[in-house]
Amino acid sequence: MAVLSKIRERSMFLIIIIGLALFAFVLDPSTLGDFFNSSKVNEVGEVDGEAISRQEFANELESYKQQTGGRASEMQAAKTVWDNIVRKKIYKSQLNEAGITIGEADVWNEVVNAPFVQNNPQYQNEVGLFDENKFKQFLADTKENNEQLWAQWSSYMNQVRDNAETNTFNNLVTAGLGASLKEGEMQYLVDNTKLNGQFVYVPYTSIADSLVKLKKSEVEAYIQDHKDQFQVEASRDISYVKFDIAATPEDEQAIMLDVASLKEDFKTTDNDVLFLSENDSDTGLNSGYIFKSNVNTLIADDLFAANEGDVVGPYKDLDAIKLSKITEVVQMPDSVKSSHILIPFVGAQRVAADVTRTEEEAKQLADSLLTVVKRRKSKFAELAKEFSSDQGSAEKGGEYDWYNYNRMTPAYRDFTFEGKVGEMEVVKSPFGFHVIKIDDQKNKQKVVKLATFTKNIVASEETENAVFRQAEEFALAVSKENNFFDAAKEMNYNPKPAVGLKVLDENVPGIGNQRQIVSWAFNNETEVNAFKRFDLEGSHVVAFVTGIEEEGLMSVNKATSRVRPILMNEKKAALIAEKFNGSDLPEIAKATSTSLRTASNITLKSPTLSGVGVEPKIVGAMFNAEIGKLYNKIEGNRGVFAFKLTSKEEPTALPNYDASRKRIAEARKRQTFKMYEAIKKASDVEDNRAFMYSN
Incomplete structure (x- = not known):
């Protein structure tokens, strides 16, 4: 009956699907096969x-x-x-x-x-x-x-x-x-020919933007003329207001009091692991030793002044409230120097593809090497170079220079910090079997082991409900007025934009990995001005679609920011060019109320004009210009120019240009x-x- 009920619920949907398929068949019978073709679906x-x-x-x-x-x-x-x-x-x-x-x-x-x-x-x-x-x-x-x-x-x-x-x-x-010698010669000449001349320059910025009028139709025409530059993927623009669920000072104080109530029981328990588990600690038991330098400075003195069995706290450490029991106090070096020979096996972490030995075979080899180096310590470096898979240390005879307690994998760390200088042993880690020799230790000091009960500072249920109500009230205001930004302004919220989301994106700027928001924005039923509340981990978000860009040619609105500077400069160039009157550079300089400038030793390789900046168009024109001829109303990247080339100094000819040819060929092959x-x-x-x- 349940199956029949489901079929009835979806009967209209099935009728529509079949109807569309038959309609497609009437238009083109060949499409019916494609419609139900499982290979297309797959x-x-x-x-x-x-x-x-x-x-x-x-x-x-x-x-x-x-x-x-x-x-x-x-x-x-x-x-x-x-x-x-x-x-x-x-x-x-x-x-x-x-x-x-x-x-x-x-x-x-x-x-x-x-x-x-x-x-x-x-x-x-x-x-x-x-x-x-x-x-x-x-x-x-x-x-x-x-x-x-x-x-x-x-x-x-x-x-x-x-x-x-x-x-x-x-x-x-x-x-x-490849490249020919002639190409090498040409490249050498282009890179090293020095150009000298004079020029007049009027920047585009000399014309105020307010004096130039730009029509939407002009932007559209430019896009149509440069279609290849404005092809885009489908994208969506959204704005959103994020409501973070954060603990209040009252929440934090309540957690502090709850943790404090456990202090005496924590001190008297003889099973710390069970205590942490039964009282829902947010961290488990840490079996490693703790150095004073690694402890929160606000509590470090209290912890290291305490004796074994004492409980310190409650205290705040970052985003948690903690109680710490000192379970062990020892002396330990803060730095160790050691050497090792790593013997990996199939299944170990980071094992190379060429490793084929089993775990048993690796253990046998490591034990054999240990026997050898215990008899003759002088063989250690030689054997490390021959057998160790850790190439970085093997090249140095297996040596690891000074390292601190937290650097090494636990098994390796425990042996080298808890052992004595000169001791050697085989130690298994996730990376394989290590034949380890403790070379040196320094700076012995007091270290402790701690059993720490932790409660993360999180929002209470009351706070979570209050934040949810804020998000819901905002979403309701948007639905009533149908104006996301007016509602945000009225309720003193600051919407944030996420522009240009792509269909396969998963990250929303400012929110993080939220694939569900991207999927919603690209849903066929989601249109501009659509909004939705999302209940996320640690926050609520009300998102609003501000723009939809379909695959193909970029819309005029989106392209305007790119096209506007280009068209503005073209219009400004026309206005500036009207002033470039005269038969020689001094006359043009006077007509444009500017000074005559000098270009010295410029090259195509470094096309920078002093006082102007990078101008490849103008320097390129100079390279091909006739000496002494006036070139007027030339549009560059930064303004309009008139120039005259006074000299062109070609570099000294080389016996051959094979080096230049090779550089061109190698660059092409890369x-x-x-x-x-x-x-x-x-x-x-x-x-x-x-x-x-x-x-």
Whole structure:
């Protein structure tokens, strides 16, 4: 019955959908198949007609999240994965057009010739030479018996393929990007030819903006004439008022009193972990030692004057109220110098792709190395260079220079700070097994272990309700008057703008990661002047849509700020040019009420005019000018010019221009990213990710 009820509720919706499909069929029968085509529904986008399925995208996304350990947000990960997929398909397409294929043999050759494969004893024969059959057997066994390790190898080989395709295409293109000696000579002349002359300059700022009238139609005409410069993605502009849920002084005082009431029970308990848990402490037990320098200065003296078993507080520390019990007092150095040999294993953190040893094998190797260095300490540096995977320290014989208590991973830290100088041991950490030698310690001092009960200073329920009522009252005022800004002004709120939000954005300036607000702003039913209250973590936001920009040509209103200065300068140039009368520079200077200026030793490489600034247009005109000829009414970046070139000093000729030629060629070959961007721009890329993340 429940299912039938749901169907009845949605019956009208289903009728409308079917009706639209039939209407489309009447107009064009071929569209009916597309309408219900599941492959279309399951596509995230296309690259030159090749579909990117939701499954392909989801698999790549999941793989990327695992590689990054979830450190990237959903939208950051989606953008990176999309860019990677598009890049791979574009490069593959280019290679196919060129008749070049990266086959399994190419990938295999790259893998087996990698130094970490060639030099691994596990894949070598009795005489120490790489044995391809042993390597093949290792991969076969791994695929059959070790899913995690095989996943790493598969990922590595896929990356080899992708890199090979990218590098092959880039190498093909850059092979033709050389430069001739003549180009080298021309570049040398352009960079080093010195220009001298005189000029008259009247800045655009000499004409007040109020004297220039600009029509909306002129802005629109400029946009139409420069369409390629004003293509935009769909975007939304919003304004919002944010109501933060913050604790009041009364809330803080109430929390202080609650924590104070626990002091005696905390002092007498013999199970600190249980006490913290049963009383809902916002922090657990910290097993590390605390130095006085790491404690809030307002309470440090009291804590370090107390004895073991004493409870200090309650006291305020940042945004929390705390009670601290001293559970242990010892003497400990504040700095240690040590050396180590790191032996990683499969599954350890930051392990390299070429590491294949198991945890048991890593422990055996570490124990063997410890036995050697205990017998002969002089061997430590040599063995660190040979065996340690921590390349930074291995190059220095495994040595870590002076470090403080909080720098190292806990297991490493505890051994080196609690042990004695000269002691050696094997210690396991998330990164593998460390063979550690304590080289030196300094500045021993009193340190303590603390059991700290913490209550974060948060708003009370009463305060939360009061803030909610404020947000609700503001939203109600907006709905009555239908004027967001008038309501904000009347209630003394200061709206903040968030301009140019894109469809896949997740961050709203001033609010943070709030994908739901972006999704709402791009909803088909959301129009200009629409508003909505959002109940967020720690705040309420009333958002209001102030502008909608669809994909395509930028609107006149949006483009005006960019176009206005250009058109204003054009109009000002025309007014200024009317004054540039005369047959020579002194006459023009007199007519424009300015002085004659001198340009000395300027070059195209550094096109700066003294007293004016950077003027590439004018310096470029000077470079191609005839000596002694007057050039009048020339529009530059900053004003209108008249000039006369008096001399042109070419640099001393070189025996050859090979160095200059090489610089040009190398610069061109470094432009592979620009090459890719150009190909991408010329490709037909359809991005439908917005449909996946519309909610």
